Amino acid sequence: MTLKDNNKSEEGRRNNAFQRYAPKLLSFLIFRLKNKADAQDLTQETYVRLMHVKHNDVIRQPDAYLFKIADNLANEFLMKQNRNPMTTDLETVMKMGKDGDQNASVRATEAHLALQQLEQSLDKISPLYKSVLLLRKRDGLSHKEIAKQLQISPNTVHVYLTRALLYCRAELTE
Amino acid sequence: MSIAKLRNKQIAEEASAWAVKLDAGPLAIGDKKALVLWLSQSALHVDELLLSAAIMTGLSAVDAQKKISIDDLLKEAAPEIVTLFPNKPHAPSKKGQSYKYLVQSRKYMTAIAAVIMISVLTGLYLFLANPYAQGQIAFVTNTGEQRSITLKDGSVVHANTETKIDIKYSETERTVKLLRGEAMFEVAHDAARPFRVYSRATIAQAVGTTFNVRQVDGVIKVAVLEGIVAVRSGHKPGNINTAPDMPGYKKYLLKAGEQASVTENGDIIANANPNIKAVASWRIRKLIFMSDTLATIAAEFNRYNYEQIYVDDKTIAALKFSGVFNADDPHSFIKYLESSNKINIDRPRPSEFRLNAHVYTNN
Numbered sequence: 001m002t003l004k005d006n007n008k009s010e011e012g013r014r015n016n017a018f019q020r021y022a023p024k025l026l027s028f029l030i031f032r033l034k035n036k037a038d039a040q041d042l043t044q045e046t047y048v049r050l051m052h053v054k055h056n057d058v059i060r061q062p063d064a065y066l067f068k069i070a071d072n073l074a075n076e077f078l079m080k081q082n083r084n085p086m087t088t089d090l091e092t093v094m095k096m097g098k099d100g101d102q103n104a105s106v107r108a109t110e111a112h113l114a115l116q117q118l119e120q121s122l123d124k125i126s127p128l129y130k131s132v133l134l135l136r137k138r139d140g141l142s143h144k145e146i147a148k149q150l151q152i153s154p155n156t157v158h159v160y161l162t163r164a165l166l167y168c169r170a171e172l173t174e
Numbered sequence: 175m176s177i178a179k180l181r182n183k184q185i186a187e188e189a190s191a192w193a194v195k196l197d198a199g200p201l202a203i204g205d206k207k208a209l210v211l212w213l214s215q216s217a218l219h220v221d222e223l224l225l226s227a228a229i230m231t232g233l234s235a236v237d238a239q240k241k242i243s244i245d246d247l248l249k250e251a252a253p254e255i256v257t258l259f260p261n262k263p264h265a266p267s268k269k270g271q272s273y274k275y276l277v278q279s280r281k282y283m284t285a286i287a288a289v290i291m292i293s294v295l296t297g298l299y300l301f302l303a304n305p306y307a308q309g310q311i312a313f314v315t316n317t318g319e320q321r322s323i324t325l326k327d328g329s330v331v332h333a334n335t336e337t338k339i340d341i342k343y344s345e346t347e348r349t350v351k352l353l354r355g356e357a358m359f360e361v362a363h364d365a366a367r368p369f370r371v372y373s374r375a376t377i378a379q380a381v382g383t384t385f386n387v388r389q390v391d392g393v394i395k396v397a398v399l400e401g402i403v404a405v406r407s408g409h410k411p412g413n414i415n416t417a418p419d420m421p422g423y424k425k426y427l428l429k430a431g432e433q434a435s436v437t438e439n440g441d442i443i444a445n446a447n448p449n450i451k452a453v454a455s456w457r458i459r460k461l462i463f464m465s466d467t468l469a470t471i472a473a474e475f476n477r478y479n480y481e482q483i484y485v486d487d488k489t490i491a492a493l494k495f496s497g498v499f500n501a502d503d504p505h506s507f508i509k510y511l512e513s514s515n516k517i518n519i520d521r522p523r524p525s526e527f528r529l530n531a532h533v534y535t536n537n
């Protein structure tokens with residue numbers, strides 16, 4: 001596997017692998033929510049492959065390597081099962097109405113269901129964590145901007161976001 | 175499912191922190207190395223990070239129509255904190271006040287701190303009953319040494335030179351005892367467990383803020399850099415069963431930019447014009463003086479260095495100086511004094527500077 005060395009342009013970019021792999025990560029989420037056992041086989045294999053990449057290469061962009069490997073494996077896995085590789089982007093999901101679109105593909109429906117699950121998980125977390133999470137993800141504010149708005153330190157913002165995400169994760173999975 | 179029931183709670187928690195960091199922007203090189211090390215621990219780590227990162231990504235599609243109001247959420251958040259202490263008899267009237275303030279200003283954190291401040295010191299008794307229970311961390315810094323420790327909840331304790339600290343976390347309270355010296359606290363928010371710093375008979379309490387506590391010659395100085403801190407005095411070490419609401423138990427609310435001193439007899443004196451920048455300057459090992467006396471300045475340098483400055487002449491001890499110096503470099507200050515032509519400096523041995531009035535100075 002090769003990963004384009006774009007270290008220089010990387011520095012100028014505000015957001016990194018996380019943003020580039022957003023559609024893939026979303027696909028992974030849908031996959032994982034639907035089929036935990038397969039997803040865990042997949043991450044097991046991802047781990048093995050990640051450990052085989054040259055240490056110096058991984059250090060340069062650990063997140064990009066991780067997401068890339070997981071995505072490749074997910075596609076391999078689905079090809080074996082004679083299914084189309086899952087590629088659903090956020091825009092498709094966001095364009096969909098709440099009631100679902102009659103013509104929507106199975107994939108988009110799955111994405112929609114995942115999104116619903118996410119929204120439900122958010123309902124259960126405390127309003128404070130929820131507000132910090134919405135400011136970051138829905139409104140796209142930086143940690144610093146949130147810190148300023150709520151009069152707390154960026155370190156506290158980080159802690160709140162971590163807890164909020166952990167709650168969502170706990171709510172989402174069994 | 176609750177977090178407590180998660181099978182891999184620790185890993186899930188760490189994965190969550192990494193996902194938040196990755197989402198915030200490119201990692202620093204040190205973080206990249208740490209992430210690789212973390213991932214290499216097991217496949218479970220990989221699984222948890224992929225899951226957390228995927229959830230974090232998916233969350234950006236939530237509530238695309240922006241139907242949820244952040245202001246409403248923040249208002250809704252307050253009652254949870256109030257109900258934490260339902261047994262406080264005086265609470266209702268004061269609670270009302272805090273609410274008004276919250277609605278008016280919407281300074282959410284301020285309101286939480288105010289509400290917590292009026293709460294009972296429930297954890298105090300537990301702490302006093304068993305101050306040396308298990309799970310306690312203690313650490314000491316030597317002359318000139320500074321150390322920062324990140325605690326389990328994300329709070330950070332920065333200890334200055336010649337400081338001794340005991341830390342104990344219980345279910346109801348995050349307890350820090352400042353036995354000597356000075357420390358700055360960046361407190362991670364946890365409304366259920368107030369963060370309390372005990373120093374002699376003084377208690378400084380916060381729920382999510384940054385503040386500095388210093389013990390010097392029996393006086394406790396508390397300065398707030400961010401948020402709100404409740405300061406209480408009157409808890410006498412010899413009489414630990416004294417109830418917090420008994421007469422003689424004083425309390426004071428400090429806002430960001432404010433400073434107060436608690437004297438040995440428990441009086442809390444607000445400092446009218448604190449120089450908060452100077453209070454916080456030790457973190458970057460700077461000493462900032464604004465018309466401070468030579469005696470004060472010498473004592474400040476002496477906290478950080480084995481080379482001690484002695485002011486032998488009372489007439490010069492009250493002379494005032496201003497300036498910014500490196501805490502580790504008393505020489506620069508000595509040179510500055512020499513240039514003033516008011517002070518005579520002797521160095522009988524390498525570890526000692528002796529200051530006297532300059533023989534040619536007429537007052």
